[in-house]
Amino acid sequence: MGQALGLEVSVCYALPPVRGRLTHGAPLAPLVWFKAGGAAEWLFEPADVDDLSNFLFALDPLVPVMGLGLGSNMIVRDGGVPGVVVRLGKAFAKVERVDDVTLRCGGGASGILVSSSARDAGIGGVEFLRSIPGTVGGFVRMNGGAYGRETKDVLVTCDVVLRSGERRTLALADLGYTYRHSDLPEGAIVVSAVFRGRPEEPGVIQAEMDRIAAAREESQPLRSKTGGSTFKNPDGHKAWALVDAAGCRGLRRGDAQVSEKHCNFLLNLGNASSADIEALGEDVRAKVKAQSGVTLEWEIQRIGVEK
Numbered sequence: 001m002g003q004a005l006g007l008e009v010s011v012c013y014a015l016p017p018v019r020g021r022l023t024h025g026a027p028l029a030p031l032v033w034f035k036a037g038g039a040a041e042w043l044f045e046p047a048d049v050d051d052l053s054n055f056l057f058a059l060d061p062l063v064p065v066m067g068l069g070l071g072s073n074m075i076v077r078d079g080g081v082p083g084v085v086v087r088l089g090k091a092f093a094k095v096e097r098v099d100d101v102t103l104r105c106g107g108g109a110s111g112i113l114v115s116s117s118a119r120d121a122g123i124g125g126v127e128f129l130r131s132i133p134g135t136v137g138g139f140v141r142m143n144g145g146a147y148g149r150e151t152k153d154v155l156v157t158c159d160v161v162l163r164s165g166e167r168r169t170l171a172l173a174d175l176g177y178t179y180r181h182s183d184l185p186e187g188a189i190v191v192s193a194v195f196r197g198r199p200e201e202p203g204v205i206q207a208e209m210d211r212i213a214a215a216r217e218e219s220q221p222l223r224s225k226t227g228g229s230t231f232k233n234p235d236g237h238k239a240w241a242l243v244d245a246a247g248c249r250g251l252r253r254g255d256a257q258v259s260e261k262h263c264n265f266l267l268n269l270g271n272a273s274s275a276d277i278e279a280l281g282e283d284v285r286a287k288v289k290a291q292s293g294v295t296l297e298w299e300i301q302r303i304g305v306e307k
Helices: 002-010 049-058 111-120 127-131 136-142 202-219 239-245 274-292
Strands: 021-027 039-045 065-068 074-076 081-087 095-099 102-106 155-161 167-171 189-196 225-229 256-258 265-268 301-303
Touching: 049 155, 049 189, 065 136, 065 189, 074 274, 095 111, 102 111, 111 127, 111 136, 111 202, 127 202, 136 189, 239 274, 256 274, 265 274
Parallel strands: 039 081, 065 081, 074 301
Antiparallel strands: 021 039, 095 102, 102 189, 155 167, 155 189, 225 265, 256 265
16 A cells, blocks of 8 residues: 555656756665665755755645654654655755854754864853764754753754745744654754854863763664664653563564663664564553553654555
């Protein structure tokens, strides 16, 4: 059914001309951390903001559009993703100093690049972005956070291109941030964001980045095919502790496994399908519900259609 859906969409619309790269049937598995899943009906890598805006303006409004960053917090289902997947490349990965405490960052810039640029500029307070395996666009959409800090603590404004092609600058208050959630409209692509920190010595910033990196290395399965933190922390609980208490550490379904190192991470041990990974996550949710009465919510995005 998923494949039929993709075919049906593809014959119903024509694509506008672009200056960037537009690929039909682009495999997404190589672009996501789980290294599993189907293809994008169309993968669009725009040349710049004008290219993206003009494309979305001219594209049939019924065609679904979604953004893809580093693919770290995502399960792409095996039947693929109908419509257009937008991936921001090098043109959107610049980080510029605005003043003594402020950076303007492209939507395709990684957390490592942002935190390193802040260090070089003597701007503290954004070190936590070093630990989030994603891009600025993803941080802004999901209110990404770690080690006691969230995107909402440093964001000033963001520039987005709406599904209609309209460009808009949104202030922090416009985003309706809650835990791992924003009110950004569906199909909107974050093309840049302004982050504000505080004056700090580069050496102090580097020491904090080193501390965060060491803590991640010790506690998380960083060298595995994983999607990052799988479930949101429920109020008053840690998701990993609930998973562990339910006896799910090391639980497997085919080549999909709950990490033994950090059991809020799911792993692809080799040839797991996205269906295996998602089903394992549902197994975990059921066991946690039965053991503790708590219903875990997915933090990982699950996109596309089943095969």
